[in-house]
Amino acid sequence: xxxxxxxxxxxxxxxxxxxxxxxxxxxxxxxxxxxxxxxxxxxxxxxxxxxxxxxxxxxxxxxxxxxxxxxxxxxxxxxxxxxxxxxxxxxxxxxxxxxxxxxxxxxxxxxxxxxxxxxxxxxxxxxxxxxxxxxxxxxxxxxxxxxxxxxxxxxxxxxxxxxxxxxxxxxxxxxxxxxxxxxxxxxxxxxxxxxxxxxxxxxxxxxxxxxxxxxxxxxxxxxxxxxxxxxxxxxxxxxxxxxxxxxxxxxxxxxxxxxxxxxxxxxxxxxxxxxxxxxxxxxxxxxxxxxxxxxxxxxxxxxxxxxxxxxxxxxxxxxxxxxxxxxxxxxxxxxxxxxxxxxxxxxxxxxxxxxxxxxxxxxxxxxxxxxxxxxxxxxxxxxxxxxxxxxxxxxxxxxxxxxxxxxxxxxxxxxxxxxxxxxxxxxxxxxxxxxxxxxxxxxxxxxxxxxxxxxxxxxxxxxxxxxxxxxxxxxxxxxxxxxxxxxxxxxxxxxxxxxxxxxxxxxxxxxxxxxxxxxxxxxxxxxxxxxxxxxxxxxxxxxxxxxxxxxxxxxxxxxxxxxxxxxxxxxxxxxxxxxxxxxxxxxxxxxxxxxxxx
RNA sequence: GGGGGUGUAGCUCAGUUGGUUAGAGCGCCAGCCUGUCACGUUGGAGGCCGCGGGUUCGAGUCCCGUCACCCUCGCCA
Numbered sequence: 001x002x003x004x005x006x007x008x009x010x011x012x013x014x015x016x017x018x019x020x021x022x023x024x025x026x027x028x029x030x031x032x033x034x035x036x037x038x039x040x041x042x043x044x045x046x047x048x049x050x051x052x053x054x055x056x057x058x059x060x061x062x063x064x065x066x067x068x069x070x071x072x073x074x075x076x077x078x079x080x081x082x083x084x085x086x087x088x089x090x091x092x093x094x095x096x097x098x099x100x101x102x103x104x105x106x107x108x109x110x111x112x113x114x115x116x117x118x119x120x121x122x123x124x125x126x127x128x129x130x131x132x133x134x135x136x137x138x139x140x141x142x143x144x145x146x147x148x149x150x151x152x153x154x155x156x157x158x159x160x161x162x163x164x165x166x167x168x169x170x171x172x173x174x175x176x177x178x179x180x181x182x183x184x185x186x187x188x189x190x191x192x193x194x195x196x197x198x199x200x201x202x203x204x205x206x207x208x209x210x211x212x213x214x215x216x217x218x219x220x221x222x223x224x225x226x227x228x229x230x231x232x233x234x235x236x237x238x239x240x241x242x243x244x245x246x247x248x249x250x251x252x253x254x255x256x257x258x259x260x261x262x263x264x265x266x267x268x269x270x271x272x273x274x275x276x277x278x279x280x281x282x283x284x285x286x287x288x289x290x291x292x293x294x295x296x297x298x299x300x301x302x303x304x305x306x307x308x309x310x311x312x313x314x315x316x317x318x319x320x321x322x323x324x325x326x327x328x329x330x331x332x333x334x335x336x337x338x339x340x341x342x343x344x345x346x347x348x349x350x351x352x353x354x355x356x357x358x359x360x361x362x363x364x365x366x367x368x369x370x371x372x373x374x375x376x377x378x379x380x381x382x383x384x385x386x387x388x389x390x391x392x393x394x395x396x397x398x399x400x401x402x403x404x405x406x407x408x409x410x411x412x413x414x415x416x417x418x419x420x421x422x423x424x425x426x427x428x429x430x431x432x433x434x435x436x437x438x439x440x441x442x443x444x445x446x447x448x449x450x451x452x453x454x455x456x457x458x459x460x461x462x463x464x465x466x467x468x469x470x471x472x473x474x475x476x477x478x479x480x481x482x483x484x485x486x487x488x489x490x491x492x493x494x495x496x497x498x499x500x501x502x503x504x505x506x507x508x509x510x511x512x513x514x515x516x517x518x519x520x521x522x523x524x525x526x527x528x529x530x531x532x533x534x535x536x537x538x539x540x541x542x543x544x545x546x547x548x549x550x551x552x553x554x555x556x557x558x559x560x561x562x563x564x565x566x567x568x569x570x571x572x573x574x575x576x577x578x579x580x581x582x583x584x585x586x587x588x589x590x591x592x593x594x595x596x597x598x
Numbered sequence: 599g600g601g602g603g604u605g606u607a608g609c610u611c612a613g614u615u616g617g618u619u620a621g622a623g624c625g626c627c628a629g630c631c632u633g634u635c636a637c638g639u640u641g642g643a644g645g646c647c648g649c650g651g652g653u654u655c656g657a658g659u660c661c662c663g664u665c666a667c668c669c670u671c672g673c674c675a
Contacts, residue, residue, distance in 0.1 A: 033632030084633050109626060111608060118610040123667050176675030223674040450675045
């Protein structure tokens with residue numbers, strides 16, 4: 001080793017020892033007679049002192065040293081003179097009195113200083129990611145990620161899971177998300193697809209008798225990006241045989257508890273609350289509700305039906321609903337302009353408008369349509385639980401639109417009014433998802449989760465009679481209103497699987513071609529099985545209290561799925577295309593210029 | 599694909615109603631400084647105002663287009 005210690009570990013007990021440290025120059029403070037160099041590595045920072053009595057070579061090296069140079073410093077650990085200790089630094093009671101400096105590498109002036117207080121824009125950070133990753137905050141994020149993944153692996157290992165790797169090159173399945181395709185060189189015109197998840201492989205591992213499988217699995221989905229979505233992401237993917245939903249849920253609850261304790265020192269009470277999908281939509285308008293605050297949705301349809309207000313009557317007569325939320329004490333907090341903004345939010349979410357009502361100190365309603373509601377005012381207030389000073393927001397529309405609009409409003413108000421502690425962590429399960437949803441384009445059925453999800457045993461008959469009412473043995477883990485994982489018990493008999501395929505519009509022929517191996521395997525002794533996949537990037541983001549998934553991924557992509565550091569994706573040599581039998585139809589764009597120094 | 603935001607020095611940003619030579623802090627370079635730790639201090643260098651077009655006597659500022667990045671809707675079985 002070039003060093004005896006890291007830059008984060010020297011303490012007064014080492015005073016007098018001869019040490020060597022290696023690291024980057026964080027800052028130089030040249031006082032002419034004495035020069036201070038803060039040397040930084042991933043462990044911390046240590047002050048190196050070059051005094052006037054240092055030899056001329058060492059003095060010259062200290063004078064020459066610049067930001068981000070890589071040095072090996074040799075010297076003696078000294079106590080800092082009284083009054084010059086730095087309590088902000090873990091190593092702040094000592095310093096290394098330098099006797100020799102070896103410049104391991106010089107560095108060009110960095111585009112930005114990793115130690116600077118001003119955070120550069122994300123474009124700059126991504127283009128110079130190696131510098132960005134020197135920042136303590138980013139290092140902390142990746143350490144956190146490493147710790148969480150270790151907890152996950154330990155947890156599963158202790159429970160008898162076997163870690164199996166599954167292929168990155170697989171077969172494209174047109175259902176679900178768009179695939180990333182890889183052309184075959186040996187079979188022109190054929191393509192591999194990168195896995196959206198190891199779903200079928202892990203089911204086959206159950207059929208092979210491994211009983212408990214786990215993998216930290218890279219997954220790929222070629223869909224548009226978001227603050228919490230990347231085209232390649234990592235899941236803790238696991239599957240278990242001879243289990244019911246409660247067994248899988250139990251394994252994950254143990255992991256939640258353990259992670260919360262080890263990472264945050266938080267004691268999570270088990271079992272976690274469970275809500276059904278239907279209850280979630282009714283109370284929160286969303287299948288991944290944020291339970292850190294209230295603002296629950298209240299159904300006002302029966303009352304509204306008694307009013308003469310055309311907006312309400314019209315929605316109800318069209319088969320819709322009238323629903324609202326009470327915002328306690330908010331009547332005085334929102335100006336007309338802000339209420340117009342809330343209305344715009346509701347409209348953006350699909351509603352035709354937003355009815356807002358304030359309860360005045362005397363208990364009367366005020367608001368643009370208050371006069372239309374005189375007949376039911378008392379009833380509405382009672383149903384919503386509104387009192388003087390409260391604000392009520394009401395939407396009349398189809399059930400889906402009221403869900404969307406009120407969910408969006410609820411989320412916004414929760415954050416804007418500071419209704420929860422940003423450090424609070426809330427874990428819950430959402431269960432009993434519908435098996436099927438209507439495809440808005442074709443009008444046919446589409447799988448709410450995926451086509452291998454088992455229906456609740458008591459709902460099997462619905463597959464024939466009423467698919468919309470059929471509920472799945474599905475469970476989503478929700479953390480602070482974010483979907484942090486989702487799983488199901490799978491279909492383990494071929495007859496049910498074939499029936500579900502048929503419902504989804506997959507003909508027997510198509511099923512045989514694409515999923516023949518699965519159907520064969522199901523007929524060759526498939527155990528009852530089920531599992532779950534947890535979004536590791538999201539877990540780290542949520543446990544780290546971060547807003548962007550990019551901050552927990554070492555080398556993430558931009559919103560247009562490009563890598564600003566390497567320039568990927570990029571055009572390839574014509575020769576490569578010929579080898580692959582691939583012709584580009586769109587005229588190739590000139591390669592994007594790479595950043596200076598990149 | 600739709601909606602919104604941003605783009606000015608290496609970095610973070612300011613830039614008024616369209617007006618002469620585009621500013622600040624940090625960083626960089628040089629001088630001074632023996633106890634600083636966001637060192638201090640003096641001076642200096644550094645600009646395709648994202649890019650292209652237009653309006654105007656005159657554009658960082660107004661208009662049109664375009665590109666990049668961010669947020670978001672659609673999408674994400």
